[in-house]
Amino acid sequence: MPDSTLPQSGAAREVTQKRSLVTELPGPRSRELAARRDAAVASGVSSLMPVFAARAAGAIVVDVDGNQLIDLGSGIAVTTVGHSVPAIVTGVQEQIEAFSHTCFTITPYEGYVAVCEALNRLTPGDFEKRSALFNSGAEAVENAVKIARRATGRDTVVVFDHAYHGRTNLTMAMTAKNMPYKDGFGPFAGEVFRAPMSYPLRDPLGTDGAAAAARAITEIESQVGAQRVACLVIEPIQGEGGFIEPAPGFLPALAAWCTANDVVFVADEVQSGFARTGRMFAVEHEGVVPDLVVTAKGIAGGMPLSAVTGRAEIMDAAHAGGIGGTYTGNPVSCAAALGVIATIESEGLVETGRRLGERLRSFLLGLQERFPEIGDVRGRGAMQAIELVVPGTHTPDAALAGRVAKYCHQQGVITLTCGTYGNVLRFLPPVTIGDELLDDALSVLAEAFETVR
Known part of the structure; x- marks a missing residue:
């Protein structure tokens, strides 16, 4: 699968399909907008990421400071075919x-x-x-x-x-x-x-x-x-x-x-x-x-x-x-x-999603073999998750899920949590994400477990 399986349009052509951090996260412009947000937006409306989006293409979201983040959330399963698709x-x-x-x-x-x-x-x-x-x-x-x-x-x-x-x-x-x-x-x-x-x-x-x-x-x-x-x-x-x-x-x-x-x-x-x-x-x-x-x-x-x-x-x-x-x-x-x-x-994206799922599941199962905190790997296609538990039990570990997600965010990978017990990391990349970009995101996930578990 190439780095960008679908053509892009307009300004989106300028967005390379690579993770790139040019400031700390959040950067200065995002911090300015966060202050405005706090003064204008009701506190019941929460946001997961500390950065503000400026544009997006494929599987990359670019923030207002120029950082390029890998999108493993797709706006909660919305941009399945990728951002800024010409059709x-x-x-x-x-x-x-x-x-x-x-x-x-x-x-x-x-x-x-x-x-x-x-x-x-x-x-x-x-x-x-x-x-x-x-x-x-x-x-x-x-x-x-x-x-x-x-x-x-x-x-x-x-x-x-x-x-x-x-x-x-x-x-x-x-x-x-x-x-x-x-x-x-x-x-x-x-x-x-x-x-x-x-x-x-x-x-x-x-x-x-x-x-x-x-x-x-x-x-x-x-x-x-x-x-x-x-x-x-x-x-x-x-x-x-x-x-x-x-x-x-x-x-x-x-x-x-x-x-x-x-x-x-x-x-x-x-x-x-x-x-x-x-x-x-x-x-x-x-x-x-x-x-x-x-x-x-x-x-x-x-x-x-x-x-x-x-x-x-x-x-x-x-x-x-x-x-x-x-x-x-x-x-x-x-x-x-x-x-x-x-x-x-x-573009035959149903089959593309199936192949992506096989690649993603193989990685997650391998990660489970390394880290006993991963109690379960489940899902299909580009909708998969890992449930985190206290090793040797089924006791949910929401704190670890939060630390892993935060580490990924700090490294420029948008990762979502979910679950009744708050202990599940879910992965919803665009089905068009390229192999190199997916591998980069998953390497950050592995680093997160090595660093914060």
Whole structure:
């Protein structure tokens, strides 16, 4: 894989695909902006990195002091195809010159329809589908629930331990972790039931996917009753909860139970979708066909867009005017999404993500052999993680995760933490990252363990 697998556009051509630190981090200009930020921005809006971005290309973010950082976070799985990709830049420029907004529910436009056509084609299942577009992942999740409730006439939503679905009132109720997402923001929406997740590292020995699914189903049926459940919403690979990949067989068993009980199976692919895991959608790894698929993040390469796609008879259950919004399916965001899809398909980035995953996983498994603090390596494609524990136990070590991430940040590598216990390091590089750049970033990760463990 070359250093830059996709062409760049405009000023982005000036950004070499190399890590380069010309000041300490943060540099003087970032410190100036941080002072302005403290005086102007609400303290509840936090930032991981101490630097301010000036431009970005490929897998490199350039800060306002000229430092070049390797991006292993992709804006939390958003810039999957890389920063400043021509098909996206050109599409956005052309669309905003034509018009930036009319509101699809007032004066519709072709871009919205074209994105829906593409989603209907790309998502799993060969049945007739419909799509609806929204702004954020949380908004799309909430609308998937609304649609499922309308289609079934039921009210209960089943979610899972360690889940993250958003920050609206309903999606906070659906999200498991209290801090920082929910603390002090209640009361939350009702009729949300949380079932046990398949968590191979922490499940009792011998709990395979089928057994974990049976455990969850037993709790749903005994504590809620299948006849009350409108939908079951699950991330095929959990995101903020720790990149938890359920044991094989877990998702198919849940999907089969949903089918048998007329429950809408909703795959929340907000973080795992759009070529992130070596498949277009993570749920495809086990051949599961959801009734509804929720997408966002990587769908539009940084522009705000999300969607719900699924069976026509379910999607069409909502009455006219029941879903939508002023900015939902904004034309500029739609142009960006069409550029993302064209890039993924023309450049074969699903396969590129799979190969990247093999390379990344091989390195992480080798790192695990050297450092017993790495209790687990998991994930798929360009969505992988390591869970850090006290050696010889499953006790989470969030402090070590924080020290490793901070070391990487100081050396110019953007690395994210996550997990219910705060002890997971997650890796979400653009699938287009070059081998040399990835190797450099991973060498910094190895140095971090050698230095701060």
